[in-house]
Amino acid sequence: MEQLFREHFGTLIATLITGFGGWFFGRKKAAAEVEASQIENAEKLLEFYKNLADDLGKRLENAIKEFNDAKKIISELEEKVEDLTTELRKYKQLNGKLQ
Known part of the structure; x- marks a missing residue:
């Protein structure tokens, strides 16, 4: 188990760093896209x-x-009725019906 962890530790760290970097640098873009969507x-x-x-x-009208x-x-x-x-x-x- 320890050997498996050592072999893939570098990959795990690289994945975490890449994920964090993507989130950190992508949040401004995501916020701008949300704002643009709201304006639209x-x-x-x-x-x-x-x-x-x-x-x-x-x-x-x-x-x-x-x-x-x-x-x-x-x-x-x-007017016609009148x-x-x-x-x-x-x-x-004329017919004498009214007095």
């Missing part, structure tokens, strides 16, 4: 919300237009 995700999220706000703005059109139609129908009511009163007066 924030940009994508910002673009998503911008598109969402633009879409909602267009929908609101369409809803306002439809509402104004509906108000116009309602107003026209109210005219028909007036005309009905006249017919009733």
Whole structure:
């Protein structure tokens, strides 16, 4: 067992040193990659919300237009009802049904 340990001791030390060196020098790169990824995700999220706000703005404009059109139609129908009511009163007066 001791002979096996002696034979591979140099390999073990080299592996540990290489691992530590990789971690030590790679941590700045890893941190920079994480930060770049976070910035990229924030940009994508910002673009998503911008598109969402633009879409909602267009929908609101369409809803306002439809509402104004509906108000116009309602107003026209109210006028027609008023005219028909007036005309009905006249017919009733001619027939003597109203006093």
